[in-house]
Amino acid sequence: MKKQQLFFCFLALFFLAACSGSKPETSAEMPKHKVPYVLNSNNLFNRDSIEKALTVADNMQKSESRKMFMLGLDLLANKNQPETSVEYFKEAIYFYPDSKSYLFLFDAYLKSNNYLMADSANNSALYAGGQIEEVAFNSALIAAAKKDTANCLANLNEAFFYGFINKDKIMKEPMFDFVKDKQGFQALVVANFGDEEVFTRKLFASYLKFLPDLNLPFEIPVDSVAAYNHEISFDYDYASFIPGMLKSEFSRDVSNSYMVLGKFKITNGHAVLYKMFDVIADTLNPVTTYVITYDTLGKTISNEVISCFCSPLERKSCAIGSDFKINVTSYKTEWEKNPAEAGYANNKIISNTETGKEILVLNTNNEVIRESKEELASSKN
DSSP states (O other), X not given: OHHHHHHHHHHHHHHHHHHHSOOOOOSOOOOOOSSOOSOOTTSTTOHHHHHHHHHHOOHHHHHHHHHHHHHHXXXXXXXXXXXXXXXXXXXXXXXXXXXXXXXXXXXXXXXXXXXXXXHHHHHXXXXXXXXXXXXXHHHHHHHHHTTOHHHXXXXXXXXXXXXXXXXXXXXXXXXXXGGTTSHHHHHHHHHHHOSHHHHHHHXXXXXXXXXXXXXXXXXXXXGGXXXXXXTSBOOGGGXXXXXXXXXXXXXXXXXXXXXXXXXEEXXXXXXXXXXXXXXETTSOOXXXXXXXXXXXXXXXXXXEEEEEEEETTEEEEXXXXXXXXXXXXXXXXXXXXXXXXXXXXXXXXXXXEEEEXXXXXXXXXXXXXXXXXXXXXXXXX
């Protein structure tokens, strides 16, 4: 009888402990995937495995990688949870090991004070096609975190040698505060940046060189306005030349990604085309195409929308002629089923009906001006 009583006592204590024990709160739950990995934890930082994975990953794996990357970015940038974000950046890499994911994994490790893993992620970014000057700069950050003056300056010098040109990224980095009064640091800055205007011209010239050339006439047809390639993104060294790209905050459900289209020659310089992708949860993502023009120092003169997947019901196409006239056509999209009731999954587009036209012109002052605008009768129905 006593044994039976003891048994029930232990059983009661077990259930009390199970019920009362509080589970640690997590800010995000790792989703389950049906898509296979191309890497795993054993070869996450292996050069041969990374290079092979980049060649075999398919579009579904790249799409899963992007989703995990955005979740990690939200945790790192918006919620200040670098240790939690590490797992999401690793998941992104397991699906597709691009250099951007490794660089943000580096940042997450660095902010978690895990310098050994930060170094592994940084080196892997190079294996994944990252720029050597960016990797050298990150190595300087690791040395700075350790207050290692000699290696910090040596890695900064290497970054400059390979073409690092982001002055603000260096001067505004608080981790470098401990070396900013050192003669070696000051000599590096003066030798590599010198006069502010000279530096700005150098940065703008590098930006134009980075952009691929486009030939006119150039067209984005109505069925391509939503097309977006996340692999053709802007280098953040050039963020000052794209309005809005310098914003450092990411909201929980919305952030922007920027895609390079290219540049074409105009009367006095170049015009640049780029796309902005709005990452909005639980809907079809808006994609907007801009034409932007600059003065000789890279200051924005005009930045105009010329095409968009504005919403599931509205879109705009564009055609740019060799005379620098931009024909923009607006459309209303009709779906097989009412999207408000049936949603967009497995829903088909029946037609795109023209609702308006406008003509923009790139003039000799590098300004984009509206020459004409016409609203069609169909837009009023």
